[in-house]
Amino acid sequence: MALKRHLIDQLHKWKSKPNRKPLILRGARQVGKTTLVNEFAKTYKHRLYLNLEKKADSQYFDQTDDVNTIIESLLISNNIVSNDISETLLFIDEIQEQPKAIQLLRYFFEDIPELHVIAAGSLLEFALKDVKSFPVGRVEFLYLYPFNFIEYLEAIEHQTGLNELKNIPVKPVAHSTLLSLFNNYTIIGGMPEVVNQFIKNQSVADLSSIYGSIWSSYISDSEKYASNNTEKNVIKHIMSTAAYTIDERIKFQNFGNSNYRSREVGEAMRNLHQAKVIQLIYPTTATEVPIVPDLKKSPRLQFLDTGILNHILSISAEMLVMEDLSHSYKGAIIPHIVTQELISIQVNTFELPNFWVREKKQASSEVDLVYAMEGKVIPIEIKSGSTGSLKSLHQFIERTNHPYAVRIYAGEFSIQETRTPSGVPYLLMNLPYYLGSLIPQYISYFIKNHQLS
Numbered sequence: 001m002a003l004k005r006h007l008i009d010q011l012h013k014w015k016s017k018p019n020r021k022p023l024i025l026r027g028a029r030q031v032g033k034t035t036l037v038n039e040f041a042k043t044y045k046h047r048l049y050l051n052l053e054k055k056a057d058s059q060y061f062d063q064t065d066d067v068n069t070i071i072e073s074l075l076i077s078n079n080i081v082s083n084d085i086s087e088t089l090l091f092i093d094e095i096q097e098q099p100k101a102i103q104l105l106r107y108f109f110e111d112i113p114e115l116h117v118i119a120a121g122s123l124l125e126f127a128l129k130d131v132k133s134f135p136v137g138r139v140e141f142l143y144l145y146p147f148n149f150i151e152y153l154e155a156i157e158h159q160t161g162l163n164e165l166k167n168i169p170v171k172p173v174a175h176s177t178l179l180s181l182f183n184n185y186t187i188i189g190g191m192p193e194v195v196n197q198f199i200k201n202q203s204v205a206d207l208s209s210i211y212g213s214i215w216s217s218y219i220s221d222s223e224k225y226a227s228n229n230t231e232k233n234v235i236k237h238i239m240s241t242a243a244y245t246i247d248e249r250i251k252f253q254n255f256g257n258s259n260y261r262s263r264e265v266g267e268a269m270r271n272l273h274q275a276k277v278i279q280l281i282y283p284t285t286a287t288e289v290p291i292v293p294d295l296k297k298s299p300r301l302q303f304l305d306t307g308i309l310n311h312i313l314s315i316s317a318e319m320l321v322m323e324d325l326s327h328s329y330k331g332a333i334i335p336h337i338v339t340q341e342l343i344s345i346q347v348n349t350f351e352l353p354n355f356w357v358r359e360k361k362q363a364s365s366e367v368d369l370v371y372a373m374e375g376k377v378i379p380i381e382i383k384s385g386s387t388g389s390l391k392s393l394h395q396f397i398e399r400t401n402h403p404y405a406v407r408i409y410a411g412e413f414s415i416q417e418t419r420t421p422s423g424v425p426y427l428l429m430n431l432p433y434y435l436g437s438l439i440p441q442y443i444s445y446f447i448k449n450h451q452l453s
Helices: 007-015 033-043 055-063 067-077 082-087 099-111 124-130 149-155 159-165 172-188 192-201 205-225 229-245 262-274 306-313 316-320 333-344 391-397 433-449
Strands: 023-026 046-051 088-093 116-121 140-143 278-281 300-303 354-358 365-373 376-382 404-409 414-419 425-432
Touching (some): 007 033, 033 088, 033 116, 046 055, 046 067, 055 099, 067 088, 067 099, 124 262, 149 159, 149 172, 172 192, 172 306, 172 333, 172 425, 192 205, 205 262, 205 306, 229 278, 300 306, 306 316, 306 333, 333 365, 333 376, 333 433, 354 391, 365 391, 376 391, 376 433, 425 433
Parallel strands (some): 023 140, 046 088
Antiparallel strands (some): 278 300, 365 376, 414 425
16 A cells, blocks of 8 residues: 555646756655655556666666667657657656766757756765766755654554644644644654554554664664775664763763763764764754754754654553653653654755854853744744743744744643743743644744734
8 A cells, every 4th residue: 555645646636847957866765765756657658667776777878878769768668659748747866876877867958848858866966976076957856754643544454643733723632632643643753654553453562663764774774874994883783872962962982981082982973974874963042044054053953753763662562551742751852753844844955953052151042943934034943832031932932023932842822922930021832742843834824913012
């Protein structure tokens, strides 16, 4: 069973473009790129499929630089007449294995524009180093991530939950059901193979071997990220220790109680970041647009998938019996999954969110996330309950040019007018955890429908 991905809507839009360019679908290994394109290919009369990990398929690009010759050969071998080329999808999978194929994408656009071309691959950033002339302006990109919460609800066919999420704002009557469903999603995560297995067996215990297999494959891939043995060892060390620093700001020097230098760890971290396995979330000091990350300040780490993170930390079992997951692993899991939700909707560009810092010797502040909309930088705090200090959020509000702030917590949706301790009035929108992938829609609703009285 092919589970629906929201990105398929973007593929249909791409298909109908009059000036359509070859599309490169990017994302980490095993997030479902091949499955998505194969499902989309059913909308075509013909599909040409090349897997460049296979020598028989890769040899098409070894033998010639002429894309017309390549396509003519493929049409003949697949018994497709040339008149049907506009109804044909060429899917080049694992394109990172053949840098020359990436280079030739521009000629598919220039010489055979009627042919629909999609390429997919992991570790593309590393392959691009060997591309002599990248087809800038001749290709476009889409990014695929693990399932987000709405995709998860579609996968388990929870139609009432999906219907309720269409209401902005969400109705209080749906809160307990949606929160319970979100807790389950937070535990298992969004890797397609994991979600598929959970649908079949409804058992978290059956998922451990899948998590282990996925994470082991990422560790094995680390050899492809490394340019020497030292870098390989640093990457392996990071992958074995990074989970224990989640929701903390990290230092590269001596990371994970090692003797590795800042330069060595930094380079390895950037490689893992490019592979989208472990990502670096950087802070900003901006309270007004544009949000500019400060790459000199200490970042936080974000794993590709919270389910994998839970497996590495061995906390999935204890999470099953927790009523409020905000207490799981020192409060780190809910901020991680909310950040994952926000990342999942950035399909047109690889942009990671930022958090806000104000670093003073005796009064430092940190807001979990910031989001730019309608010329405003909106602060987002992720809290465990309806109470709790909003000290950092207040510091932000007192420095920005608008009165809007968001708290994400376990309670029901609400909007309240309140004040900072120094008396600055502002509006606080309280969002339940399960609305993470709908943050843009809710902020838009918030700004358009609420003003200070």
